[in-house]
Amino acid sequence: MSGQRTLIRNIGLLLSGKLEQPILDADTVLSVDGKITQIGKAADIDESGVDTIIDANGVTLAPGLIDSHVHPVIGDYTPRQQQLHWIDSTLNGGVTTMISAGEVHLPGRPKDIIGLKALAIASQRWYENFRPSGVKVHAGAPVIEHEMVEEDFKELANAGVKLLGEVGLGGVKDGPTARKMVEWARKYGIQSTIHTGGPSIPGSGLIDKDVVLEAGTDVVGHINGGHSALPDEQITCICESCRAGLEIVHNGNERAALLTLRTSKELGCLERVILGTDGPAGSGVQPLGILRMVAMLSSLGDLPAEQAICLGTGNTARVRDLDCGIIEVGRSADFVLMDQAQHAPGATILESIQLGNLPGVGMTVIDGVIRTQRSRNTPPATRLPLIVSRPSNA
Numbered sequence: 001m002s003g004q005r006t007l008i009r010n011i012g013l014l015l016s017g018k019l020e021q022p023i024l025d026a027d028t029v030l031s032v033d034g035k036i037t038q039i040g041k042a043a044d045i046d047e048s049g050v051d052t053i054i055d056a057n058g059v060t061l062a063p064g065l066i067d068s069h070v071h072p073v074i075g076d077y078t079p080r081q082q083q084l085h086w087i088d089s090t091l092n093g094g095v096t097t098m099i100s101a102g103e104v105h106l107p108g109r110p111k112d113i114i115g116l117k118a119l120a121i122a123s124q125r126w127y128e129n130f131r132p133s134g135v136k137v138h139a140g141a142p143v144i145e146h147e148m149v150e151e152d153f154k155e156l157a158n159a160g161v162k163l164l165g166e167v168g169l170g171g172v173k174d175g176p177t178a179r180k181m182v183e184w185a186r187k188y189g190i191q192s193t194i195h196t197g198g199p200s201i202p203g204s205g206l207i208d209k210d211v212v213l214e215a216g217t218d219v220v221g222h223i224n225g226g227h228s229a230l231p232d233e234q235i236t237c238i239c240e241s242c243r244a245g246l247e248i249v250h251n252g253n254e255r256a257a258l259l260t261l262r263t264s265k266e267l268g269c270l271e272r273v274i275l276g277t278d279g280p281a282g283s284g285v286q287p288l289g290i291l292r293m294v295a296m297l298s299s300l301g302d303l304p305a306e307q308a309i310c311l312g313t314g315n316t317a318r319v320r321d322l323d324c325g326i327i328e329v330g331r332s333a334d335f336v337l338m339d340q341a342q343h344a345p346g347a348t349i350l351e352s353i354q355l356g357n358l359p360g361v362g363m364t365v366i367d368g369v370i371r372t373q374r375s376r377n378t379p380p381a382t383r384l385p386l387i388v389s390r391p392s393n394a
C-alpha cells in the first residue's frame, strides 16, 4: 500500500475522541497510507489523487472504538464460549482495536515460566501477523507467576511483549510480589493491569483495594468488578489514591461503574476512565459492549454522549499509548461512522445516546480501508455512508 488516499466528506458531526474538545468543526477527513493527514472543511482539503471517496451522507464520524479489556486466544475463535468470529462481530459494534488482558482461556494454558513466556510471545506474534477482519488486537499478555525473575521481563520485552495479563489471574495475588513484578515490567516498557474485585470464575481469587494500590499497575482493570465489585468505599479509595487508568467493563457491576464515573467526575479526573468489555467471559461475547457502556454511562451517569464516546476512544488511546482513538493529524485512520438508530427517540444522535439508545453503525474504517458497511449487529442507522469510489483491487 503506497500513497493510498482515502477521503471521507459530508460528515454531519465529527467527534474527536478528545475529552477537552469532543466535537470538531469540520466535515472532511483525508488519510494517506492509513494515517490522518488533513481534517477540515471540504473546500480546504486537497482531493487530488484520492483512491477511496466516502460520502458520509451527514452521519457522525468518531474514532474507531477501543476495547481496553478482552481475552483473545487465537484468530477469531474463543474457546471460552466456543464461538467463531466474535472479533468480526465486535467490529460490527464499532470496535477497531482490542487490548488483551491475558490469553487465559486457552485450554491447558501453561503456568510454568518457560511455557507462559512462550505463549505470550506466540500470542503477540499471531495477532500481529493476522488481524481478524482487520481489527488490531494487541495481545501477548503473560499472567505473572511467583517463580518469575527480572530477567524474564527483560526477555519478554526484547521479544516484543508490551502488556501484562491481569495481575491476580495467576499465582501472584499478594501486593509485595505484584509490585516487584509490575516494576520490573515497567522498567522494560511492559504495561500492566490488575484483576480488581472478587473471583471471576472458579479458580481465580479476590483482589481488594490494598493489593490494587500496592501493586501499582498502570491500569486498574475492571474497577467495577468482573463480575463481583469491591465495596463502594474501596472503589472510591482506589480512585482517590492512585493515578492509574480506571477501567470500567461491560462484564462488571453497573452500579459500581456509575460510582466510578461519578467519583472521577468529582475528582476532576474523567480522563482516567477507560472502557472494556472483558469479553469473551462467563457472560459471553459482547459485540455491542462498548456502545452499550457509552449509552449506559451517558444516560444513567448524566454524561454528555460526546464525552462518553471519549472514554472508549481517546482516553483509552492516551492511557494505553496507542496511535489510534483520536481524530488528529498523524494518527491512525481508524473510524466508525454511525447515525441515530431508526425510530430511536431524541432530536440528534447525541441526544438519542444520552436517552440510553445505541447508535446504528453504518461503516468501519481501519488504516484508511473500509472494513464493514451496515452493521449486522446494531439497530439500523437512519442514514448510511455511501462509497463514491474505491480502488478496484479493494
Ligand SMILES: [Zn+2]
Pocket (backbone or CB within 6 Å): 166, 194, 195, 196, 200, 221, 222, 226
Ligand atoms: Zn478479571
